[in-house]
Amino acid sequence: MPLASSGQALTSDSQPPGADADTIIQSALKAARRHLGMSVAYISRLERDESHILYVDAPGYEALLKPGDVRPANEVYCRYALESRIPALLPDAACHPLTRDLQITHAIPVGAFLSVPILSREGEVIGLLCCLDPVANPSLTARDLGTARMFADIAGAQLEQKRALARQAALTEKKVARVIERRQFSMVYQPLWNIGSGKIFGFECLARFSADPARAPKSWFEEAGSVGMLADLELALIQFALAGIDAFPPEIRLSINVSPTTILDPRFLDTLIDYDISRLVIELTERVRVTDYQAVRDALAPLGPMGVRIAVDDAGSGWASLQHIIGMRADLIKLDRSLVSGLEASPASRAMIAALSQFGRETNCAILAEGIETPEEFTALKALGVEYGQGFLLGKPVSFKLACELLREANGRPRAVP
Numbered sequence: 001m002p003l004a005s006s007g008q009a010l011t012s013d014s015q016p017p018g019a020d021a022d023t024i025i026q027s028a029l030k031a032a033r034r035h036l037g038m039s040v041a042y043i044s045r046l047e048r049d050e051s052h053i054l055y056v057d058a059p060g061y062e063a064l065l066k067p068g069d070v071r072p073a074n075e076v077y078c079r080y081a082l083e084s085r086i087p088a089l090l091p092d093a094a095c096h097p098l099t100r101d102l103q104i105t106h107a108i109p110v111g112a113f114l115s116v117p118i119l120s121r122e123g124e125v126i127g128l129l130c131c132l133d134p135v136a137n138p139s140l141t142a143r144d145l146g147t148a149r150m151f152a153d154i155a156g157a158q159l160e161q162k163r164a165l166a167r168q169a170a171l172t173e174k175k176v177a178r179v180i181e182r183r184q185f186s187m188v189y190q191p192l193w194n195i196g197s198g199k200i201f202g203f204e205c206l207a208r209f210s211a212d213p214a215r216a217p218k219s220w221f222e223e224a225g226s227v228g229m230l231a232d233l234e235l236a237l238i239q240f241a242l243a244g245i246d247a248f249p250p251e252i253r254l255s256i257n258v259s260p261t262t263i264l265d266p267r268f269l270d271t272l273i274d275y276d277i278s279r280l281v282i283e284l285t286e287r288v289r290v291t292d293y294q295a296v297r298d299a300l301a302p303l304g305p306m307g308v309r310i311a312v313d314d315a316g317s318g319w320a321s322l323q324h325i326i327g328m329r330a331d332l333i334k335l336d337r338s339l340v341s342g343l344e345a346s347p348a349s350r351a352m353i354a355a356l357s358q359f360g361r362e363t364n365c366a367i368l369a370e371g372i373e374t375p376e377e378f379t380a381l382k383a384l385g386v387e388y389g390q391g392f393l394l395g396k397p398v399s400f401k402l403a404c405e406l407l408r409e410a411n412g413r414p415r416a417v418p
Contacts, residue, residue: 021158021165022055028158029057029129032151036144038112038131040065043155044078045127051076054127055155064108075104078128081115089114089145092136112137116148118156126159169227175211176224180236184211187241188397191406192255192368193389195382200410202253202281204390205241206397231265234258242275244400252407255281257313260290263299278307284328285313293327311368315339315356325356330365332388337371340391344376353384 025043033041040058042065044051053069056062073079077099080086086098090113093099104110110132118127129152179185189203207217224233238256245254262268263284272280282300290296300310311332312325325333333356343349353369360367369381372391381389395406 021162025055025155025158026057028151028154029055032129032148033057033131035147035151036114036131036140037137038114038133040133041129041131043118043127043129044076046073046079046082046125049073051078071104075102077102077104077110077113077132078115078130081130082117082125082128088116089140089142091138091140094136108132109134111135112140114140114145114148116145116152118152118159120156120160126156126163129155172223173227173229176220176227176229176233179209179211179220180232182211183236183240185209185237185240187237187244188399189403190390190397191395191403191410192253193394195378195387195389198410200252200407201388202255202279203248203403204255204257204283204397205237207237225259225261230259231262231267234262235265235267235271238262238271239275242272242277242280245276245279247400247404248279249407249411250279253279253281253309255283255311257283257285260284260296263296268299269302272303272308277303280308281311281332282308283311283313283334284330290324290327297329314370325359329363332366332368333360334390335367335369335386337391340369340371340377340381341373342377344380350380350384353381353386357385 029041029043033039040056040061042053042058043055044053046052049072051071051073053065053067053071056065056067058065077086077090077093080098081088086096090096090099093105093110093113099105099110099113112133112135113130114132115128115130117125118129120126129148131148186208188206188208190206191200192202192204193199194201207220209215209217209220211220221230221233224230238258241254241256248254258268263282280303282303284290284296300308304310309331310328311334312328312330313334314336315325315333335353335356339349339352343353353367357367359365366388367386368388368390369377369386370390372378372381372389372393374393377391378389378393398406
């Protein structure tokens, strides 16, 4: 989970916006090529004096044309078709005085060709669907042009969707960047208790955002992740949290939540190295789908000798709890609220927690219960031998000043509060 109070997490392998639209466009292009009996079908966009190839379906002719290719506009048929300087349908390109002398006619070569504009709802040309074949095809008729227009309409609807997503993504990027640049966030601290000693051993750092409009932290992390800025946001929050670590007594640990996306970012270790991290706990949420545990372990390996401890968050709540716990080889397992809620009346939850506690003892891994809200839950956890706890019953997330006061009261260590 990112540094958020919701406990919700973004997957590290999120699908980018517009991926489904790309699939539909590619399928429409393939269907158009097959239906028209052509060898090559592509979608291009004219930008000033250049033709940009966006999509291609050309089995056996991949070397001739591929997405990302850029050609001068005066060398391609689609420009002349759009300007009505050549017909939209050319059964034989060698028979037209303009196309027969173009270099591309002989380089590909081009025998038959057709092109139809792809229009937005407002009638703006947002692309061109083109088909060509190296051999002339006199059987092509205006009816085939109508068929091509049908496929162009399908592609156009998807291109418009992608444009809308791109506009929204640009706005989201700007919004997230502004939050980071203006530091429109703060941190609250929820105490982590040693159940046996009755003392606070650390605090979990949880982000709060002050940007308008007021929204839950979960929304900010989801938006940042949707535009590939999750690591940027998390790294800014990590720096903010670690900047205050020296204000706590040396025996107190600070816990921060970090996604696999950020752990695998090359900037992650560089960010931590500037601070005293000997008392740091990194929580990796169970809801984040880790596709390569070894890569995550390798990224975290240098931190162990520095005193950093690794925690698995939300254990018992997600898609592969045991796989996640075993795969991470963590120092601390945090039991999700879903296991703790109503524990005293749930034999299944007690059995699961007892099993995880036994696992912890055998692997030298501590157990912490999250979301303790009632005295009955606390008593049941203590009876099961759970060592550590966190939840509203024990203390809500509070400001830095109140965290220091709570710590002084709970642990009996008078300390000046800034």
